[in-house]
Amino acid sequence: MYKKDEFSFEDIFKMHYKKLHAYAYTILRDELDAEEMVQQVFLKLWERNVINELSSSISAYLYRAVHNECLNFIKHRSIKLKHQLHVVYNMKNEVQQPSKNILLKELEQKINAALTDLPEQCRTIFQLSRFEELKYREIAEKLNISVKTVENQMGKALKILRLKLIDYLVLLATFFFNY
Amino acid sequence: MIISYYWQHFFLTIKTNKLKKVLNHISDDLLVKFLLNEANNEEKKVVDDWIHADSKNITYFIQLVKIWETSKTLAIHSSIDEYTAWEQFQKRIKKEDVSKKMGLLQRFLSNKIAASFLLILGATIITLLVFKWSDDNTKIISKTTNNILVDTLPDGSLITLNSKSEILYSKEFKKSTREVTIKGEAFFKIAPDKNVPFIITVDNIKVIVVGTSFNIKSDHFNTEILVETGIVNVIQGNKSIQLFAGEKLLISSQNKKIIKSRVTDKLHDYYRTKQFICNDTPLWKLVDVLNKVFNKNIVIGRDNLKDVKINSTFNNESLDRILEIIHITLDAEIVRSEQAIILQ
Numbered sequence: 001m002y003k004k005d006e007f008s009f010e011d012i013f014k015m016h017y018k019k020l021h022a023y024a025y026t027i028l029r030d031e032l033d034a035e036e037m038v039q040q041v042f043l044k045l046w047e048r049n050v051i052n053e054l055s056s057s058i059s060a061y062l063y064r065a066v067h068n069e070c071l072n073f074i075k076h077r078s079i080k081l082k083h084q085l086h087v088v089y090n091m092k093n094e095v096q097q098p099s100k101n102i103l104l105k106e107l108e109q110k111i112n113a114a115l116t117d118l119p120e121q122c123r124t125i126f127q128l129s130r131f132e133e134l135k136y137r138e139i140a141e142k143l144n145i146s147v148k149t150v151e152n153q154m155g156k157a158l159k160i161l162r163l164k165l166i167d168y169l170v171l172l173a174t175f176f177f178n179y
Numbered sequence: 180m181i182i183s184y185y186w187q188h189f190f191l192t193i194k195t196n197k198l199k200k201v202l203n204h205i206s207d208d209l210l211v212k213f214l215l216n217e218a219n220n221e222e223k224k225v226v227d228d229w230i231h232a233d234s235k236n237i238t239y240f241i242q243l244v245k246i247w248e249t250s251k252t253l254a255i256h257s258s259i260d261e262y263t264a265w266e267q268f269q270k271r272i273k274k275e276d277v278s279k280k281m282g283l284l285q286r287f288l289s290n291k292i293a294a295s296f297l298l299i300l301g302a303t304i305i306t307l308l309v310f311k312w313s314d315d316n317t318k319i320i321s322k323t324t325n326n327i328l329v330d331t332l333p334d335g336s337l338i339t340l341n342s343k344s345e346i347l348y349s350k351e352f353k354k355s356t357r358e359v360t361i362k363g364e365a366f367f368k369i370a371p372d373k374n375v376p377f378i379i380t381v382d383n384i385k386v387i388v389v390g391t392s393f394n395i396k397s398d399h400f401n402t403e404i405l406v407e408t409g410i411v412n413v414i415q416g417n418k419s420i421q422l423f424a425g426e427k428l429l430i431s432s433q434n435k436k437i438i439k440s441r442v443t444d445k446l447h448d449y450y451r452t453k454q455f456i457c458n459d460t461p462l463w464k465l466v467d468v469l470n471k472v473f474n475k476n477i478v479i480g481r482d483n484l485k486d487v488k489i490n491s492t493f494n495n496e497s498l499d500r501i502l503e504i505i506h507i508t509l510d511a512e513i514v515r516s517e518q519a520i521i522l523q
Contacts, residue, residue: 010265011355017261026253035259043271104249111250129215130247131254136217154215155208161246162239169242 012058013042020066023127027070027116037073041065060143063124074116107168114164118157125150126157205229210240214247262378262385262414317350323363325474327450332359335370336377341396341450342471364396366451382432385414393422394447404428405447455493455501461486462509466522473498480523484511 007015017038024034041062115123128139129150136154140147162169205226212218213226230240321330322345330338333352340346344363352358357377369377371390379386381397384404391409395402404413405427413420413428420437422428429438444458449468457465463485466477475498479485487509493501505522506513514521 007354011353013265013268014261014355017264018259021259021264022254031259035264039264039268039271042268046272107245107249108252111246112253115250115253130250136212136215151208151212151217154211155206158211158214158243158246159207161250162242165246166242169245172245 009046016059016062019132020062022131023063023124024066024070026112026127026131027067028073029112033073034070037066037069041069057144060124060145063127063143064120067120067123071116104172107165107172110165110168111161114161117164118160122153122157122160125153129154205236207243210243214240214243260414260419262387263417263419318347319350320345320347332357332370334372334375334377337368339366339451341365361395362397364394364450366392366394366448368392383415384430387412387414391424396447400432402430402432404430405442453495455491457489457491457493459488459490462489462505462522465489469498469501476519478519478521480514480521481511484509484522 020038020041021031021034024037025031028034028037044065115126118126124143125139128134128142129136134142136147136150139150143150209218209222209226213223218226230236321328321340323340323342325342327342328340330340330346332338332348333350334357336357338346341364344361344365346359346361346365348359352375355375357372357375358380359378360380362381367377367379367388369388369390369392373389375389377388377390379388379395381395382402384402386393386395386404388409388411391411392407393409393411394405394407396405397403404411404422406422406424408424410424411422413422413430415430415435415437418437420428420439422439425442427440427442429440430436444460444464445456446458446460446464446468449455449472455465455468463479466479469475470477489505489508491504491508493504502513502520502522505511509522511522514523
């Protein structure tokens with residue numbers, strides 16, 4: 001895809017920045033934190049000066065790096081926030097009556113959490129398919145993998161998500177039969 | 180659809196348990212492929228049959244659809260632009276460099292040999308980086324003194340350079356951006372290419388477009404961007420302003436004040452069209468332009484004349500003729516001295 005030296009560091013930065021930022025955002029749900037993650041990834045890349053060695057798989061590398069950076073960030077943050085979140089979550093459960101909108105909102109949050117738990121490659125492929133709306137073939141080209149792998153990983157992603165969310169999905173279905 | 184559904188239903192209920200078992204074990208890969216419309220006709224048929232084979236299958240499939248649909252709401256369209264991000268990134272690199280040098284200094288004090296090694300290595304890296312980062316494209320500068328210059332840029336964009344202005348650009352544009360730097364005044368007609376933004380740097384201000392026409396005028400005090408067609412993005416510091424056709428932006432270089440307003444006349448076009456089109460144009464503005472074009476020093480002697488509105492088009496006329504028209508229509512006296520022409 002990218003030939004050696006064809007693109008400068010600046011080109012690569014500008015080409016991928018927005019998409020990586022959107023990716024980090026879907027993981028962290030915070031624009032500023034997401035920005036910081038992407039900047040960190042590029043900073044590390046620049047320091048190591050290895051961009052040319054990555055030529056064929058730069059997209060795959062960047063998505064992977066952003067994913068890892070975000071997970072590390074969450075790990076550190078979660079220690080701090082664990083207690084707070086716990087309190088908030090409990091309060092919510094006590095106060096709210098289940099309604100369709102709330103259940104859907106919660107499903108959204110659950111999906112988001114479940115996405116974060118997906119293995120890296122799986123998560124990246126899901127991202128490219130869902131949020132960047134690329135076709136399987138385009139994803140395969142971008143990440144330098146086979147279409148078959150994309151197919152497998154997408155199947156795997158949805159399967160994992162379904163298993164994690166099954167309680168919610170059943171709950172939604174029992175409350176509302178209007179599918 | 181309904182008929183085919185019942186047919187399938189009927190058909191499937193009389194199938195053997197063995198087949199049912201096969202149909203119950205469809206792969207998630209295939210289902211997702213079907214969901215994303217990536218499946219071929221044969222695969223579509225398999226999934227369709229499977230879905231209708233059992234109500235459990237329908238539930239299963241609907242669950243996948245639900246996940247897929249709900250997950251869409253998690254997407255965002257990043258509001259940050261890559262140019263600002265790149266600027267931030269460059270600042271970081273600079274900071275990083277300084278801290279690296281400090282580190283080297285400490286090592287130098289503790290181990291001279293290692294330090295000199297590192298220094299050589301550092302110098303090599305810096306040299307390599309300079310080579311890598313510097314654009315090996317030849318830079319082209321076009322300058323005007325008293326003339327007006329029409330130039331075509333490497334991408335086919337047209338630029339008209341007013342007198343006492345200059346433009347700097349590479350002989351070949353980069354793959355991802357088209358970048359130029361200007362001083363003075365220029366009119367741009369950008370060749371449309373939405374994948375390769377056109378970026379003009381003028382007095383620390385960045386103007387980003389993909390295919391529009393607009394005028395930029397910059398002097399020591401102000402920068403004015405005036406849009407004739409399309410949309411223009413102006414970035415100044417951390418502010419980003421979008422301008423549409425018929426709008427102009429005035430940025431003061433002293434206090435960074437930004438004023439957005441409607442374009443009311445077409446006088447800015449004078450150096451391109453050789454016409455002075457005044458449409459409710461105040462006299463001071465016309466005088467400004469006349470001074471520039473004819474290289475004269477015309478002064479408005481009476482304050483109440485300054486803002487008098489002029490409605491007229493001067494088509495390739497001499498300065499004397501224009502002054503005569505002003506004299507007649509505004510009833511202003513014209514006094515000529517060696518240093519100046521005074522309207523009063």
